[in-house]
Amino acid sequence: MMRRRTTLLTGCTALVLALGATACGSGDPVSAGGGDKALAGQTVTVAGVWSGSEQKNFQKVLDAFSAKTGAKTTFTSTGDNVSTVVGSKIEGGNAPDVVMVPQVGVLQQFAEQGWLKPLSTTTRQSVDANYAPVWKNYGSVDGTLYGLYFKAAHKSTVWYSPDALEQAGVTPPTTYADLLKAGHTVSDSGLAAFSIGGQDGWTLTDWFENIYLSQAGPDKYDALATHKLKWTDASVVKALSTLGTLFKDKQLIAGGQKEALDTDFPGSVEKVFGPEPQAAMVYEGDFVAGVAKDQFGKTIGTDANFFPFPAVDGGSAPVVSGGDAAVVLKDGKNAKAGMKLLEYLATPEAAAVWAKAGGFLSPNKKLDLASYGDDVTRATAKSLVSAGDSVRFDMSDQAPAAFGGTKGAGEWKLLQDFLRDPSDPKGTAAQLENAAAKAYKG
Secondary structure, eight states: OTTHHHHHHHHHHTTTTOOOSOOSSOSOTTTTTOOOOTTTTOEEEEEESOOHHHHHHHHHHHHHHHHHHOOEEEEEEOOSOHHHHHHHHHHTTOOOSEEEEOOHHHHHHHHHTTOBOOOOHHHHHHHHHHSOHHHHHHTEETTEEOOEEEEEEEOOEEEEOHHHHHHHTOOOOSBHHHHHHHHHHHHHTTSEEEEOOTTSHHHHHHHHHHHHHHHHOHHHHHHHHTTSSOTTSHHHHHHHHHHHHHHTOTTTBTTHHHHHHTOOHHHHHHHHHSSSOOEEEEEOOTTHHHHHHHTTOOOBTTTBEEEEOOBOTTOOOOOEEEEEEEEEBTTOTTHHHHHHHHHHHTSHHHHHHHHHHSSOBOOOTTSOGGGSSSHHHHHHHHHHHHTGGGOEEOHHHHSOHHHHSOTTSHHHHHHHHHHHOTTOHHHHHHHHHHHHHHHHHO
16 A cells, blocks of 8 residues: 555646646757767666556656657556565566656665665766755665656645635635634635545645644654654644644534545545535645646636645745655666666756646756746746755655555554544654554564
């Protein structure tokens, strides 16, 4: 079950903000000038979790690489559990050259297994020039850079119905206290404030992570993410108490706690943007827009918009991200050509190919925002890049799967239990610590 969460993210991100196929600017970003076809006759094999429209859009990037270098490419979709599939391919002597890894924990696992090649000097120089240092840190293990973050998700966005907020006389809040106050104003107007997809435990981890990052700060966030700080720390109890203020307020949650626990992520989006709205706002990542647009026909920027997750208790507004990192396997039959692919993926011209196609955010700060096809995507991308080193990778994606990525277990289940009964934050913190201690030791 390790990949359920990221699969949903990437699957929904494929739909994100696909507004208009034409980006500002002109011309193919890679075909002009051609390239020296230095890799003609060679094939680079790539594996990743992407399927459907995401796979098609990534293939456009691979095709641009082929046009530039002469190399052929093949892409294999691994399905949910990328680590198991890749491990089996390595054991069978059929390792891909490049893998797009969706979780920090998986990248670290691959490095510890000795499966990865350190990135080339050219790629390292591009990362140093084009990325905030935090992305280099998440791609590194024991000081060696193995992973290049090509695709990102912005997970600090609160999506709302502009009509619902306007009818309630509410403007997007900038503090968590004002968010709850605005929620009460909305609910007084006859519509619940928030839709929560508690059936998917990962949505609850995202709520906690945004509150914790803003309230406790990045240093404690990093310590908790690596279990150098225990979950029984007072900062965790405080964040749970803050989250519990929302969870226990039946006026704020569509259908109350029980209905929230019976609502999955797509259902939570439907309750705001579907044909029979039950709530004004839904918190989740930039991928909400794709569901609102493609499943419910909403025009992004008009019928659906977002505001940044607000600051908590005087802290900075949080920016939590997810992402997919490209790595090169030592056992790939053409690892040298695979490394050339990563050198290309590190450039803004590679990012521009998918940005133009839609459903994509890049952490590459050299990518011209005009490459994106609409203003909302540009705003989301700008927020992600502007956050610089304050960006923090999704905490549960950094944890062992037994704690941070398994349905019905660990953090997912315990936060669902907390949504059901948020009366004992200290007790929940103790249960989280017990589960974390077992998982990190394992």
